[in-house]
Amino acid sequence: MNGAQVGESGPLSSLPVRVLVVGSGAREHALVLALAQDPQVTALACAPGNAGTAAVAEQRGLDVRDGAAVVALARDWTADLVVIGPEIPLVAGVADAVRDAGFACFGPGAEAARIEGSKGFAKDVMAAAGVPTAASVIVDNPARLDDALAGFTPPYVVKDDGLAAGKGVVVSEDLDAARAHAMHLLDEGHPVLLEAYLDGPEASLFCLVDGTAVVPLLPAQDFKRVGDGDAGPNTGGMGAYAPLPWAGADLADELVRLVVQPVADEMAKRGTPFSGLLYAGLALTSNGPSVIEFNCRFGDPETQVVLALLRTPLAGVLHAVATGRLAELPPLEWSDGAAVTVVVAADGYPGTPRLGDVIAGGDGEGVLHAGTRRRDDGATVSAGGRVLSVVGTGADLAAARAEAYGRLEGVHLAGSHHRTDIGLRAEKGEITVPGR
Numbered sequence: 001m002n003g004a005q006v007g008e009s010g011p012l013s014s015l016p017v018r019v020l021v022v023g024s025g026a027r028e029h030a031l032v033l034a035l036a037q038d039p040q041v042t043a044l045a046c047a048p049g050n051a052g053t054a055a056v057a058e059q060r061g062l063d064v065r066d067g068a069a070v071v072a073l074a075r076d077w078t079a080d081l082v083v084i085g086p087e088i089p090l091v092a093g094v095a096d097a098v099r100d101a102g103f104a105c106f107g108p109g110a111e112a113a114r115i116e117g118s119k120g121f122a123k124d125v126m127a128a129a130g131v132p133t134a135a136s137v138i139v140d141n142p143a144r145l146d147d148a149l150a151g152f153t154p155p156y157v158v159k160d161d162g163l164a165a166g167k168g169v170v171v172s173e174d175l176d177a178a179r180a181h182a183m184h185l186l187d188e189g190h191p192v193l194l195e196a197y198l199d200g201p202e203a204s205l206f207c208l209v210d211g212t213a214v215v216p217l218l219p220a221q222d223f224k225r226v227g228d229g230d231a232g233p234n235t236g237g238m239g240a241y242a243p244l245p246w247a248g249a250d251l252a253d254e255l256v257r258l259v260v261q262p263v264a265d266e267m268a269k270r271g272t273p274f275s276g277l278l279y280a281g282l283a284l285t286s287n288g289p290s291v292i293e294f295n296c297r298f299g300d301p302e303t304q305v306v307l308a309l310l311r312t313p314l315a316g317v318l319h320a321v322a323t324g325r326l327a328e329l330p331p332l333e334w335s336d337g338a339a340v341t342v343v344v345a346a347d348g349y350p351g352t353p354r355l356g357d358v359i360a361g362g363d364g365e366g367v368l369h370a371g372t373r374r375r376d377d378g379a380t381v382s383a384g385g386r387v388l389s390v391v392g393t394g395a396d397l398a399a400a401r402a403e404a405y406g407r408l409e410g411v412h413l414a415g416s417h418h419r420t421d422i423g424l425r426a427e428k429g430e431i432t433v434p435g436r
Helices: 026-036 067-076 087-091 094-100 110-117 119-129 142-149 175-187 251-269 302-309 314-322 397-408
Strands: 017-023 041-048 081-084 104-106 136-139 156-160 169-172 192-195 202-210 214-216 225-227 231-234 239-242 275-285 288-295 338-345 367-369 372-374 380-382 386-394
Touching: 017 026, 017 067, 017 314, 026 041, 026 302, 026 314, 026 367, 026 386, 067 081, 067 094, 081 094, 081 314, 087 094, 087 110, 094 104, 094 110, 104 275, 104 314, 110 119, 110 251, 110 275, 110 288, 119 136, 119 192, 119 251, 119 288, 136 142, 142 175, 142 192, 156 175, 169 175, 169 231, 175 192, 202 251, 202 302, 202 314, 214 251, 239 302, 239 397, 251 275, 251 288, 275 314, 302 338, 302 386, 338 397, 386 397
Parallel strands: 017 041, 017 081, 081 104
Antiparallel strands: 136 192, 156 169, 156 192, 202 214, 202 275, 225 231, 239 338, 275 288, 338 386, 367 386, 372 380
């Protein structure tokens, strides 16, 4: 039985809900934990999952990029709702295959997922929608690089035009460093996006989109640089917090009006409506909000803090998006207070991480698994660059930080590193939005 097939009109509460989550990171662990707390969820699976998701969901082996394999698993497991977490299967069209097979699926099809898969495509959509973003140029030939770079001033922003797991970006005052990164990308056959630098604090806004309707979640802020004080190279994200005490209560609604709704409308106009989670990464500049990037899925590590504060049962929310009924959803309910997550990274990350080290304390409260696996002898070991996300909540940001870092003290991984300043400037009141 595919109880929640596309187009079904019955309310979610009338369905036995078997939810299959596709992915293996801390984002998927956070999704699984939230879904496990939903009384409407009768069964939960995560494929391929990790050592943490195995404690709350059935595990199934899976190549997440193989649409036929995902469909086969959904049939074998009789899923009612399939939730695709990572960007790689979304860009590859796995959600299309799942929907074509008759399953309700949370996640955009391949054409809509180009909003993340191609920064050039995203720029084109934003231009057509009248959405503010940094001036940019795409370079696909090394012979054009120097002339293109001459059109920008420091700090230079150089991005991989395609998917790069957050690590394809260099922001540098050094022209030689910027040029070297661009040449490396071009030598790998990747077009390069050169972009004007945007001032002001950054914010991440997740929005549920069902093709037409848009519902924002809590704004968050993540930390891309590997070291304290935003030192070192970019990563997939070293921590995050939500909500933003330095932003106005109307920020999410303002960003939906200026940015997300126009983009959703433009994509629908093009015949490629976006259905799933549209993530806007923004700089709140002196000239107003400006888009840094769009992602086509829940972001990691922001998901870990946003879902920690969501009180509305998650399965009904995701099902409403998957079946085009988001406008019927009651207003989302949120816990008071704040949440903070700190990423524990393996030795060597964001370069080549050391794998296979035993993790102690990984089963503690608030500890979400990302790059982990269970060894045959039962030990949990590192299996990726970002290994764990440690989450704390509290009445305010200071309390949430204290809980997260307190829980972190119980986690041990040889050679690991983490940032000690996640949310610290916001806690101290040192962040302001220009012009506000």
